[in-house]
Amino acid sequence: MCSAKQKLSQHCPKGGGRDWREEVITGGSLKCVDLNNGTNGWASPPGDNFNLRGPNYFTKKTKIPSGEWLLQPAGVDWLRSNSKLDHVLSRNDNRVMNALKKSHSQGEFLKTFVFAVNLQIPGRDQHSAVFYFATEQNRPLEPGSLLYRFVHGDDSYRNNRFKIVNRMIKGPWIVKTAVGNYSACLLGKALNCYYHKGPNYLEIDVDIGSSAIATAILHLALGYVTSVTIDMGFLVEAETAEELPEKLFGAVRICQMEMSSATFVETTPYKKLISNHNSSKVQAENNEDE
Incomplete structure:
Protein backbone atom coordinates (compact mmCIF):
# COMPACT_ATOMS: atom_id res chain seq x y z
CA MET A 1 0.00 0.00 0.00
CA CYS A 2 1.08 3.57 -0.61
CA SER A 3 1.75 5.82 2.35
CA ALA A 4 -0.65 8.64 3.21
CA LYS A 5 1.93 11.12 1.93
CA GLN A 6 2.08 9.43 -1.46
CA LYS A 7 -1.71 9.16 -1.72
CA LEU A 8 -1.95 12.92 -1.31
CA SER A 9 0.70 13.38 -3.98
CA GLN A 10 -1.44 11.52 -6.52
CA HIS A 11 -3.85 14.48 -6.62
CA CYS A 12 -3.25 17.94 -8.04
CA PRO A 13 -2.33 20.32 -5.19
CA LYS A 14 -4.64 23.11 -4.08
CA GLY A 15 -3.64 26.75 -4.06
CA GLY A 16 -2.52 28.65 -0.99
CA GLY A 17 0.44 26.50 0.00
CA ARG A 18 4.09 27.47 0.14
CA ASP A 19 5.46 24.60 -1.95
CA TRP A 20 7.04 25.99 -5.14
CA ARG A 21 5.82 22.91 -7.03
CA GLU A 22 2.17 23.98 -6.83
CA GLU A 23 2.66 26.66 -9.48
CA VAL A 24 4.26 24.31 -12.00
CA ILE A 25 2.04 21.30 -11.31
CA THR A 26 -1.13 23.29 -11.95
CA GLY A 27 0.35 25.20 -14.92
CA GLY A 28 1.46 24.19 -18.39
CA SER A 29 -0.55 23.24 -21.47
CA LEU A 30 -0.96 19.62 -20.34
CA LYS A 31 -2.98 19.81 -17.14
CA CYS A 32 -2.80 17.68 -14.04
CA VAL A 33 -5.98 15.56 -14.10
CA ASP A 34 -7.75 12.91 -12.03
CA LEU A 35 -5.70 9.73 -11.81
CA ASN A 36 -8.53 7.39 -12.77
CA ASN A 37 -10.87 9.45 -14.95
CA GLY A 38 -8.80 12.30 -16.38
CA THR A 39 -8.26 12.92 -20.11
CA ASN A 40 -5.84 15.09 -22.10
CA GLY A 41 -3.55 15.49 -19.12
CA TRP A 42 -1.17 13.82 -16.72
CA ALA A 43 -1.32 12.32 -13.25
CA SER A 44 1.01 10.62 -10.78
CA PRO A 45 0.45 6.85 -10.54
CA PRO A 46 1.34 5.16 -7.23
CA GLY A 47 4.67 3.38 -7.16
CA ASP A 48 2.96 0.13 -6.24
CA ASN A 49 1.64 -0.04 -9.82
CA PHE A 50 5.16 -1.10 -10.84
CA ASN A 51 6.89 -4.35 -9.91
CA LEU A 52 10.65 -3.94 -9.59
CA ARG A 53 13.56 -6.06 -8.41
CA GLY A 54 13.08 -7.05 -4.78
CA PRO A 55 15.66 -7.72 -2.03
CA ASN A 56 16.20 -11.33 -3.21
CA TYR A 57 16.12 -10.68 -6.94
CA PHE A 58 19.63 -11.95 -7.69
CA THR A 59 18.97 -15.27 -5.94
CA LYS A 60 15.23 -15.84 -6.42
CA LYS A 61 14.36 -13.45 -9.31
CA THR A 62 11.46 -12.04 -7.29
CA LYS A 63 9.95 -8.64 -7.98
CA ILE A 64 7.89 -6.54 -5.60
CA PRO A 65 5.80 -3.34 -5.78
CA SER A 66 8.09 -0.31 -5.84
CA GLY A 67 6.35 1.65 -3.08
CA GLU A 68 6.98 5.38 -2.64
CA TRP A 69 8.84 7.36 -5.27
CA LEU A 70 12.24 8.72 -4.31
CA LEU A 71 11.32 12.14 -5.76
CA GLN A 72 8.08 14.10 -5.88
CA PRO A 73 6.22 15.12 -9.08
CA ALA A 74 7.01 18.66 -10.22
CA GLY A 75 4.98 19.04 -13.40
CA VAL A 76 4.86 18.00 -17.05
CA ASP A 77 5.48 20.01 -20.21
CA ASP A 93 11.58 30.53 -20.28
CA ASN A 94 11.52 27.20 -18.41
CA ARG A 95 8.65 27.62 -15.98
CA VAL A 96 9.85 24.93 -13.56
CA MET A 97 13.27 26.44 -12.96
CA ASN A 98 11.78 29.94 -12.89
CA ALA A 99 9.40 28.89 -10.11
CA LEU A 100 12.27 27.38 -8.13
CA LYS A 101 14.43 30.48 -8.69
CA LYS A 102 11.57 32.62 -7.40
CA SER A 103 11.56 30.56 -4.21
CA HIS A 104 15.35 30.91 -3.99
CA SER A 105 14.99 34.70 -4.12
CA GLN A 106 12.77 34.41 -1.05
CA GLY A 107 15.32 32.24 0.74
CA GLU A 108 13.27 29.05 0.39
CA PHE A 109 13.94 25.57 -1.03
CA LEU A 110 17.63 26.31 -1.49
CA LYS A 111 18.58 22.62 -1.29
CA THR A 112 15.92 21.32 -3.70
CA PHE A 113 17.21 19.18 -6.57
CA VAL A 114 15.27 18.87 -9.86
CA PHE A 115 15.33 15.86 -12.18
CA ALA A 116 13.92 16.14 -15.72
CA VAL A 117 13.33 13.45 -18.35
CA ASN A 118 12.89 14.96 -21.81
CA LEU A 119 11.46 12.47 -24.33
CA GLN A 120 12.27 13.97 -27.75
CA ILE A 121 9.73 12.86 -30.37
CA PRO A 122 10.71 13.22 -34.05
CA GLY A 123 8.31 14.26 -36.79
CA ARG A 124 7.36 17.10 -39.12
CA ASP A 125 7.13 19.14 -35.94
CA GLN A 126 9.45 18.17 -33.12
CA HIS A 127 7.73 17.42 -29.81
CA SER A 128 9.07 17.00 -26.30
CA ALA A 129 7.32 15.41 -23.35
CA VAL A 130 9.22 16.68 -20.33
CA PHE A 131 8.61 15.10 -16.93
CA TYR A 132 9.87 16.95 -13.86
CA PHE A 133 10.60 15.50 -10.42
CA ASP A 154 29.70 9.69 -15.83
CA ASP A 155 27.63 9.12 -18.96
CA SER A 156 28.77 5.51 -19.34
CA TYR A 157 27.54 4.70 -15.83
CA ARG A 158 24.24 6.47 -16.50
CA ASN A 159 23.66 4.73 -19.84
CA ASN A 160 24.07 1.34 -18.17
CA ARG A 161 21.60 2.18 -15.41
CA PHE A 162 18.85 4.51 -16.69
CA LYS A 163 15.69 2.42 -16.97
CA ILE A 164 12.04 2.95 -17.90
CA VAL A 165 9.12 0.68 -17.04
CA ASN A 166 5.87 1.09 -18.99
CA ARG A 167 2.42 -0.08 -18.00
CA MET A 168 -0.40 0.22 -20.52
CA ILE A 169 -3.61 1.24 -18.73
CA LYS A 170 -5.90 1.83 -21.70
CA GLY A 171 -5.52 1.58 -25.45
CA PRO A 172 -6.54 -0.30 -28.62
CA TRP A 173 -5.20 -3.81 -29.10
CA ILE A 174 -2.84 -2.77 -31.90
CA VAL A 175 -1.00 -0.40 -29.55
CA LYS A 176 -0.99 -2.91 -26.69
CA THR A 177 0.48 -5.50 -29.06
CA ALA A 178 3.26 -3.16 -30.21
CA VAL A 179 4.10 -1.64 -26.82
CA GLY A 180 3.13 -4.50 -24.49
CA ASN A 181 0.99 -4.31 -21.37
CA TYR A 182 4.09 -4.12 -19.16
CA SER A 183 7.64 -3.65 -20.36
CA ALA A 184 11.03 -2.47 -19.13
CA CYS A 185 13.98 -1.06 -21.05
CA LEU A 186 17.42 0.37 -20.33
CA LEU A 187 16.96 3.61 -22.24
CA GLY A 188 20.64 4.47 -22.13
CA LYS A 189 21.44 1.33 -24.13
CA ALA A 190 18.47 1.35 -26.50
CA LEU A 191 18.49 5.06 -27.43
CA ASN A 192 20.88 7.99 -27.49
CA ASN A 200 20.77 21.79 -8.67
CA TYR A 201 19.43 19.64 -11.50
CA LEU A 202 20.00 16.79 -13.92
CA GLU A 203 18.20 16.61 -17.25
CA ILE A 204 18.16 13.52 -19.47
CA ASP A 205 17.32 14.15 -23.13
CA VAL A 206 16.13 10.90 -24.71
CA ASP A 207 16.41 10.97 -28.52
CA ILE A 208 13.69 8.57 -29.64
CA GLY A 209 14.62 9.29 -33.26
CA SER A 210 17.97 7.54 -32.70
CA SER A 211 16.17 4.18 -33.06
CA ALA A 212 14.12 3.36 -36.16
CA ILE A 213 12.18 0.69 -34.25
CA ALA A 214 11.36 3.00 -31.34
CA THR A 215 10.30 5.74 -33.77
CA ALA A 216 7.98 3.37 -35.65
CA ILE A 217 6.34 2.09 -32.45
CA LEU A 218 5.92 5.60 -31.09
CA HIS A 219 4.36 6.93 -34.29
CA LEU A 220 1.94 3.99 -34.23
CA ALA A 221 0.96 4.86 -30.66
CA LEU A 222 0.63 8.56 -31.48
CA GLY A 223 -1.91 7.67 -34.16
CA TYR A 224 -4.18 6.47 -31.34
CA VAL A 225 -2.91 8.89 -28.68
CA THR A 226 -6.36 10.18 -27.68
CA SER A 227 -7.32 6.59 -26.79
CA VAL A 228 -4.15 5.68 -24.91
CA THR A 229 -3.43 5.96 -21.19
CA ILE A 230 0.02 4.79 -20.13
CA ASP A 231 2.09 4.78 -16.95
CA MET A 232 5.82 5.42 -17.18
CA GLY A 233 8.18 4.87 -14.28
CA PHE A 234 11.85 5.86 -14.18
CA LEU A 235 14.58 4.34 -12.06
CA VAL A 236 18.26 3.54 -11.71
CA GLU A 237 18.74 -0.18 -12.29
CA ALA A 238 20.28 -2.14 -9.41
CA GLU A 239 23.23 -4.34 -10.33
CA THR A 240 24.30 -5.63 -6.91
CA ALA A 241 22.45 -7.06 -3.91
CA GLU A 242 23.43 -4.01 -1.85
CA GLU A 243 21.51 -1.77 -4.27
CA LEU A 244 18.26 -3.71 -3.87
CA PRO A 245 15.34 -3.27 -3.68
CA GLU A 246 14.87 -1.06 -6.72
CA LYS A 247 12.89 2.15 -6.30
CA LEU A 248 11.31 4.48 -8.84
CA PHE A 249 12.67 7.99 -8.64
CA GLY A 250 9.49 9.15 -10.35
CA ALA A 251 6.45 8.09 -12.36
CA VAL A 252 3.88 9.75 -14.59
CA ARG A 253 0.59 8.74 -16.20
CA ILE A 254 -0.27 10.26 -19.59
CA GLU A 266 10.89 29.00 -30.22
CA THR A 267 14.26 27.41 -31.01
CA THR A 268 15.64 29.84 -33.63
CA PRO A 269 19.28 30.47 -32.60
CA TYR A 270 19.17 34.25 -33.06
CA LYS A 271 16.25 34.73 -30.69
CA LYS A 272 16.75 35.16 -26.99
CA LEU A 273 14.04 34.18 -24.56
CA ILE A 274 13.39 36.59 -21.70
CA SER A 275 11.05 35.62 -18.89
CA ASN A 276 9.87 36.32 -15.38
CA HIS A 277 7.84 34.11 -13.08
CA ASN A 278 4.52 35.13 -14.64
CA SER A 279 5.15 35.26 -18.37
CA SER A 280 7.78 35.00 -21.09
CA LYS A 281 8.36 36.81 -24.35
CA VAL A 282 10.65 36.43 -27.33
CA GLN A 283 13.05 39.21 -28.21
CA ALA A 284 14.91 39.06 -31.53
CA GLU A 285 18.56 39.94 -31.42
CA ASN A 286 21.19 40.09 -34.11
CA ASN A 287 23.93 37.51 -33.89
CA GLU A 288 26.62 40.16 -33.69
CA ASP A 289 24.95 41.70 -30.63
CA GLU A 290 25.22 38.49 -28.60
Missing part, protein backbone atom coordinates in the same frame (compact mmCIF):
# COMPACT_ATOMS: atom_id res chain seq x y z
CA TRP A 78 4.16 19.00 -23.64
CA LEU A 79 6.11 21.12 -26.12
CA ARG A 80 6.28 21.61 -29.89
CA SER A 81 9.11 23.25 -31.83
CA ASN A 82 10.67 23.57 -35.26
CA SER A 83 13.78 21.69 -34.16
CA LYS A 84 14.75 19.34 -31.37
CA LEU A 85 14.60 20.83 -27.88
CA ASP A 86 17.75 20.15 -25.89
CA HIS A 87 18.57 21.07 -22.30
CA VAL A 88 15.19 22.65 -21.54
CA LEU A 89 16.11 23.35 -17.90
CA SER A 90 18.72 25.86 -19.06
CA ARG A 91 16.21 27.94 -21.03
CA ASN A 92 15.24 31.33 -19.63
CA ALA A 134 12.15 17.10 -7.35
CA THR A 135 13.42 16.25 -3.90
CA GLU A 136 10.87 16.63 -1.14
CA GLN A 137 10.55 20.03 0.52
CA ASN A 138 14.03 21.51 1.05
CA ARG A 139 16.06 18.31 1.03
CA PRO A 140 19.08 17.52 -1.15
CA LEU A 141 19.69 14.15 -2.74
CA GLU A 142 20.65 11.55 -0.15
CA PRO A 143 24.47 11.35 -0.24
CA GLY A 144 25.77 7.91 -1.18
CA SER A 145 22.40 6.68 -2.45
CA LEU A 146 22.09 4.93 -5.82
CA LEU A 147 20.31 7.96 -7.26
CA TYR A 148 23.04 10.26 -5.92
CA ARG A 149 25.72 8.11 -7.57
CA PHE A 150 23.74 8.16 -10.82
CA VAL A 151 23.48 11.96 -10.81
CA HIS A 152 27.19 12.39 -10.09
CA GLY A 153 28.39 9.51 -12.29
CA CYS A 193 20.62 9.79 -24.16
CA TYR A 194 22.24 13.13 -23.39
CA TYR A 195 22.81 14.27 -19.82
CA HIS A 196 22.85 17.91 -18.72
CA LYS A 197 23.93 18.53 -15.13
CA GLY A 198 23.55 21.85 -13.38
CA PRO A 199 24.25 22.88 -9.78
CA CYS A 255 -4.04 10.23 -20.04
CA GLN A 256 -5.47 10.24 -23.57
CA MET A 257 -3.40 13.21 -24.65
CA GLU A 258 -4.17 15.44 -27.64
CA MET A 259 -1.25 16.38 -29.89
CA SER A 260 -2.72 19.86 -30.35
CA SER A 261 -2.28 20.57 -26.62
CA ALA A 262 1.45 21.15 -27.09
CA THR A 263 2.84 24.61 -26.41
CA PHE A 264 4.98 26.00 -29.24
CA VAL A 265 8.52 26.88 -28.14
Whole structure:
Protein backbone atom coordinates (compact mmCIF):
# COMPACT_ATOMS: atom_id res chain seq x y z
CA MET A 1 0.00 0.00 0.00
CA CYS A 2 1.08 3.57 -0.61
CA SER A 3 1.75 5.82 2.35
CA ALA A 4 -0.65 8.64 3.21
CA LYS A 5 1.93 11.12 1.93
CA GLN A 6 2.08 9.43 -1.46
CA LYS A 7 -1.71 9.16 -1.72
CA LEU A 8 -1.95 12.92 -1.31
CA SER A 9 0.70 13.38 -3.98
CA GLN A 10 -1.44 11.52 -6.52
CA HIS A 11 -3.85 14.48 -6.62
CA CYS A 12 -3.25 17.94 -8.04
CA PRO A 13 -2.33 20.32 -5.19
CA LYS A 14 -4.64 23.11 -4.08
CA GLY A 15 -3.64 26.75 -4.06
CA GLY A 16 -2.52 28.65 -0.99
CA GLY A 17 0.44 26.50 0.00
CA ARG A 18 4.09 27.47 0.14
CA ASP A 19 5.46 24.60 -1.95
CA TRP A 20 7.04 25.99 -5.14
CA ARG A 21 5.82 22.91 -7.03
CA GLU A 22 2.17 23.98 -6.83
CA GLU A 23 2.66 26.66 -9.48
CA VAL A 24 4.26 24.31 -12.00
CA ILE A 25 2.04 21.30 -11.31
CA THR A 26 -1.13 23.29 -11.95
CA GLY A 27 0.35 25.20 -14.92
CA GLY A 28 1.46 24.19 -18.39
CA SER A 29 -0.55 23.24 -21.47
CA LEU A 30 -0.96 19.62 -20.34
CA LYS A 31 -2.98 19.81 -17.14
CA CYS A 32 -2.80 17.68 -14.04
CA VAL A 33 -5.98 15.56 -14.10
CA ASP A 34 -7.75 12.91 -12.03
CA LEU A 35 -5.70 9.73 -11.81
CA ASN A 36 -8.53 7.39 -12.77
CA ASN A 37 -10.87 9.45 -14.95
CA GLY A 38 -8.80 12.30 -16.38
CA THR A 39 -8.26 12.92 -20.11
CA ASN A 40 -5.84 15.09 -22.10
CA GLY A 41 -3.55 15.49 -19.12
CA TRP A 42 -1.17 13.82 -16.72
CA ALA A 43 -1.32 12.32 -13.25
CA SER A 44 1.01 10.62 -10.78
CA PRO A 45 0.45 6.85 -10.54
CA PRO A 46 1.34 5.16 -7.23
CA GLY A 47 4.67 3.38 -7.16
CA ASP A 48 2.96 0.13 -6.24
CA ASN A 49 1.64 -0.04 -9.82
CA PHE A 50 5.16 -1.10 -10.84
CA ASN A 51 6.89 -4.35 -9.91
CA LEU A 52 10.65 -3.94 -9.59
CA ARG A 53 13.56 -6.06 -8.41
CA GLY A 54 13.08 -7.05 -4.78
CA PRO A 55 15.66 -7.72 -2.03
CA ASN A 56 16.20 -11.33 -3.21
CA TYR A 57 16.12 -10.68 -6.94
CA PHE A 58 19.63 -11.95 -7.69
CA THR A 59 18.97 -15.27 -5.94
CA LYS A 60 15.23 -15.84 -6.42
CA LYS A 61 14.36 -13.45 -9.31
CA THR A 62 11.46 -12.04 -7.29
CA LYS A 63 9.95 -8.64 -7.98
CA ILE A 64 7.89 -6.54 -5.60
CA PRO A 65 5.80 -3.34 -5.78
CA SER A 66 8.09 -0.31 -5.84
CA GLY A 67 6.35 1.65 -3.08
CA GLU A 68 6.98 5.38 -2.64
CA TRP A 69 8.84 7.36 -5.27
CA LEU A 70 12.24 8.72 -4.31
CA LEU A 71 11.32 12.14 -5.76
CA GLN A 72 8.08 14.10 -5.88
CA PRO A 73 6.22 15.12 -9.08
CA ALA A 74 7.01 18.66 -10.22
CA GLY A 75 4.98 19.04 -13.40
CA VAL A 76 4.86 18.00 -17.05
CA ASP A 77 5.48 20.01 -20.21
CA TRP A 78 4.16 19.00 -23.64
CA LEU A 79 6.11 21.12 -26.12
CA ARG A 80 6.28 21.61 -29.89
CA SER A 81 9.11 23.25 -31.83
CA ASN A 82 10.67 23.57 -35.26
CA SER A 83 13.78 21.69 -34.16
CA LYS A 84 14.75 19.34 -31.37
CA LEU A 85 14.60 20.83 -27.88
CA ASP A 86 17.75 20.15 -25.89
CA HIS A 87 18.57 21.07 -22.30
CA VAL A 88 15.19 22.65 -21.54
CA LEU A 89 16.11 23.35 -17.90
CA SER A 90 18.72 25.86 -19.06
CA ARG A 91 16.21 27.94 -21.03
CA ASN A 92 15.24 31.33 -19.63
CA ASP A 93 11.58 30.53 -20.28
CA ASN A 94 11.52 27.20 -18.41
CA ARG A 95 8.65 27.62 -15.98
CA VAL A 96 9.85 24.93 -13.56
CA MET A 97 13.27 26.44 -12.96
CA ASN A 98 11.78 29.94 -12.89
CA ALA A 99 9.40 28.89 -10.11
CA LEU A 100 12.27 27.38 -8.13
CA LYS A 101 14.43 30.48 -8.69
CA LYS A 102 11.57 32.62 -7.40
CA SER A 103 11.56 30.56 -4.21
CA HIS A 104 15.35 30.91 -3.99
CA SER A 105 14.99 34.70 -4.12
CA GLN A 106 12.77 34.41 -1.05
CA GLY A 107 15.32 32.24 0.74
CA GLU A 108 13.27 29.05 0.39
CA PHE A 109 13.94 25.57 -1.03
CA LEU A 110 17.63 26.31 -1.49
CA LYS A 111 18.58 22.62 -1.29
CA THR A 112 15.92 21.32 -3.70
CA PHE A 113 17.21 19.18 -6.57
CA VAL A 114 15.27 18.87 -9.86
CA PHE A 115 15.33 15.86 -12.18
CA ALA A 116 13.92 16.14 -15.72
CA VAL A 117 13.33 13.45 -18.35
CA ASN A 118 12.89 14.96 -21.81
CA LEU A 119 11.46 12.47 -24.33
CA GLN A 120 12.27 13.97 -27.75
CA ILE A 121 9.73 12.86 -30.37
CA PRO A 122 10.71 13.22 -34.05
CA GLY A 123 8.31 14.26 -36.79
CA ARG A 124 7.36 17.10 -39.12
CA ASP A 125 7.13 19.14 -35.94
CA GLN A 126 9.45 18.17 -33.12
CA HIS A 127 7.73 17.42 -29.81
CA SER A 128 9.07 17.00 -26.30
CA ALA A 129 7.32 15.41 -23.35
CA VAL A 130 9.22 16.68 -20.33
CA PHE A 131 8.61 15.10 -16.93
CA TYR A 132 9.87 16.95 -13.86
CA PHE A 133 10.60 15.50 -10.42
CA ALA A 134 12.15 17.10 -7.35
CA THR A 135 13.42 16.25 -3.90
CA GLU A 136 10.87 16.63 -1.14
CA GLN A 137 10.55 20.03 0.52
CA ASN A 138 14.03 21.51 1.05
CA ARG A 139 16.06 18.31 1.03
CA PRO A 140 19.08 17.52 -1.15
CA LEU A 141 19.69 14.15 -2.74
CA GLU A 142 20.65 11.55 -0.15
CA PRO A 143 24.47 11.35 -0.24
CA GLY A 144 25.77 7.91 -1.18
CA SER A 145 22.40 6.68 -2.45
CA LEU A 146 22.09 4.93 -5.82
CA LEU A 147 20.31 7.96 -7.26
CA TYR A 148 23.04 10.26 -5.92
CA ARG A 149 25.72 8.11 -7.57
CA PHE A 150 23.74 8.16 -10.82
CA VAL A 151 23.48 11.96 -10.81
CA HIS A 152 27.19 12.39 -10.09
CA GLY A 153 28.39 9.51 -12.29
CA ASP A 154 29.70 9.69 -15.83
CA ASP A 155 27.63 9.12 -18.96
CA SER A 156 28.77 5.51 -19.34
CA TYR A 157 27.54 4.70 -15.83
CA ARG A 158 24.24 6.47 -16.50
CA ASN A 159 23.66 4.73 -19.84
CA ASN A 160 24.07 1.34 -18.17
CA ARG A 161 21.60 2.18 -15.41
CA PHE A 162 18.85 4.51 -16.69
CA LYS A 163 15.69 2.42 -16.97
CA ILE A 164 12.04 2.95 -17.90
CA VAL A 165 9.12 0.68 -17.04
CA ASN A 166 5.87 1.09 -18.99
CA ARG A 167 2.42 -0.08 -18.00
CA MET A 168 -0.40 0.22 -20.52
CA ILE A 169 -3.61 1.24 -18.73
CA LYS A 170 -5.90 1.83 -21.70
CA GLY A 171 -5.52 1.58 -25.45
CA PRO A 172 -6.54 -0.30 -28.62
CA TRP A 173 -5.20 -3.81 -29.10
CA ILE A 174 -2.84 -2.77 -31.90
CA VAL A 175 -1.00 -0.40 -29.55
CA LYS A 176 -0.99 -2.91 -26.69
CA THR A 177 0.48 -5.50 -29.06
CA ALA A 178 3.26 -3.16 -30.21
CA VAL A 179 4.10 -1.64 -26.82
CA GLY A 180 3.13 -4.50 -24.49
CA ASN A 181 0.99 -4.31 -21.37
CA TYR A 182 4.09 -4.12 -19.16
CA SER A 183 7.64 -3.65 -20.36
CA ALA A 184 11.03 -2.47 -19.13
CA CYS A 185 13.98 -1.06 -21.05
CA LEU A 186 17.42 0.37 -20.33
CA LEU A 187 16.96 3.61 -22.24
CA GLY A 188 20.64 4.47 -22.13
CA LYS A 189 21.44 1.33 -24.13
CA ALA A 190 18.47 1.35 -26.50
CA LEU A 191 18.49 5.06 -27.43
CA ASN A 192 20.88 7.99 -27.49
CA CYS A 193 20.62 9.79 -24.16
CA TYR A 194 22.24 13.13 -23.39
CA TYR A 195 22.81 14.27 -19.82
CA HIS A 196 22.85 17.91 -18.72
CA LYS A 197 23.93 18.53 -15.13
CA GLY A 198 23.55 21.85 -13.38
CA PRO A 199 24.25 22.88 -9.78
CA ASN A 200 20.77 21.79 -8.67
CA TYR A 201 19.43 19.64 -11.50
CA LEU A 202 20.00 16.79 -13.92
CA GLU A 203 18.20 16.61 -17.25
CA ILE A 204 18.16 13.52 -19.47
CA ASP A 205 17.32 14.15 -23.13
CA VAL A 206 16.13 10.90 -24.71
CA ASP A 207 16.41 10.97 -28.52
CA ILE A 208 13.69 8.57 -29.64
CA GLY A 209 14.62 9.29 -33.26
CA SER A 210 17.97 7.54 -32.70
CA SER A 211 16.17 4.18 -33.06
CA ALA A 212 14.12 3.36 -36.16
CA ILE A 213 12.18 0.69 -34.25
CA ALA A 214 11.36 3.00 -31.34
CA THR A 215 10.30 5.74 -33.77
CA ALA A 216 7.98 3.37 -35.65
CA ILE A 217 6.34 2.09 -32.45
CA LEU A 218 5.92 5.60 -31.09
CA HIS A 219 4.36 6.93 -34.29
CA LEU A 220 1.94 3.99 -34.23
CA ALA A 221 0.96 4.86 -30.66
CA LEU A 222 0.63 8.56 -31.48
CA GLY A 223 -1.91 7.67 -34.16
CA TYR A 224 -4.18 6.47 -31.34
CA VAL A 225 -2.91 8.89 -28.68
CA THR A 226 -6.36 10.18 -27.68
CA SER A 227 -7.32 6.59 -26.79
CA VAL A 228 -4.15 5.68 -24.91
CA THR A 229 -3.43 5.96 -21.19
CA ILE A 230 0.02 4.79 -20.13
CA ASP A 231 2.09 4.78 -16.95
CA MET A 232 5.82 5.42 -17.18
CA GLY A 233 8.18 4.87 -14.28
CA PHE A 234 11.85 5.86 -14.18
CA LEU A 235 14.58 4.34 -12.06
CA VAL A 236 18.26 3.54 -11.71
CA GLU A 237 18.74 -0.18 -12.29
CA ALA A 238 20.28 -2.14 -9.41
CA GLU A 239 23.23 -4.34 -10.33
CA THR A 240 24.30 -5.63 -6.91
CA ALA A 241 22.45 -7.06 -3.91
CA GLU A 242 23.43 -4.01 -1.85
CA GLU A 243 21.51 -1.77 -4.27
CA LEU A 244 18.26 -3.71 -3.87
CA PRO A 245 15.34 -3.27 -3.68
CA GLU A 246 14.87 -1.06 -6.72
CA LYS A 247 12.89 2.15 -6.30
CA LEU A 248 11.31 4.48 -8.84
CA PHE A 249 12.67 7.99 -8.64
CA GLY A 250 9.49 9.15 -10.35
CA ALA A 251 6.45 8.09 -12.36
CA VAL A 252 3.88 9.75 -14.59
CA ARG A 253 0.59 8.74 -16.20
CA ILE A 254 -0.27 10.26 -19.59
CA CYS A 255 -4.04 10.23 -20.04
CA GLN A 256 -5.47 10.24 -23.57
CA MET A 257 -3.40 13.21 -24.65
CA GLU A 258 -4.17 15.44 -27.64
CA MET A 259 -1.25 16.38 -29.89
CA SER A 260 -2.72 19.86 -30.35
CA SER A 261 -2.28 20.57 -26.62
CA ALA A 262 1.45 21.15 -27.09
CA THR A 263 2.84 24.61 -26.41
CA PHE A 264 4.98 26.00 -29.24
CA VAL A 265 8.52 26.88 -28.14
CA GLU A 266 10.89 29.00 -30.22
CA THR A 267 14.26 27.41 -31.01
CA THR A 268 15.64 29.84 -33.63
CA PRO A 269 19.28 30.47 -32.60
CA TYR A 270 19.17 34.25 -33.06
CA LYS A 271 16.25 34.73 -30.69
CA LYS A 272 16.75 35.16 -26.99
CA LEU A 273 14.04 34.18 -24.56
CA ILE A 274 13.39 36.59 -21.70
CA SER A 275 11.05 35.62 -18.89
CA ASN A 276 9.87 36.32 -15.38
CA HIS A 277 7.84 34.11 -13.08
CA ASN A 278 4.52 35.13 -14.64
CA SER A 279 5.15 35.26 -18.37
CA SER A 280 7.78 35.00 -21.09
CA LYS A 281 8.36 36.81 -24.35
CA VAL A 282 10.65 36.43 -27.33
CA GLN A 283 13.05 39.21 -28.21
CA ALA A 284 14.91 39.06 -31.53
CA GLU A 285 18.56 39.94 -31.42
CA ASN A 286 21.19 40.09 -34.11
CA ASN A 287 23.93 37.51 -33.89
CA GLU A 288 26.62 40.16 -33.69
CA ASP A 289 24.95 41.70 -30.63
CA GLU A 290 25.22 38.49 -28.60
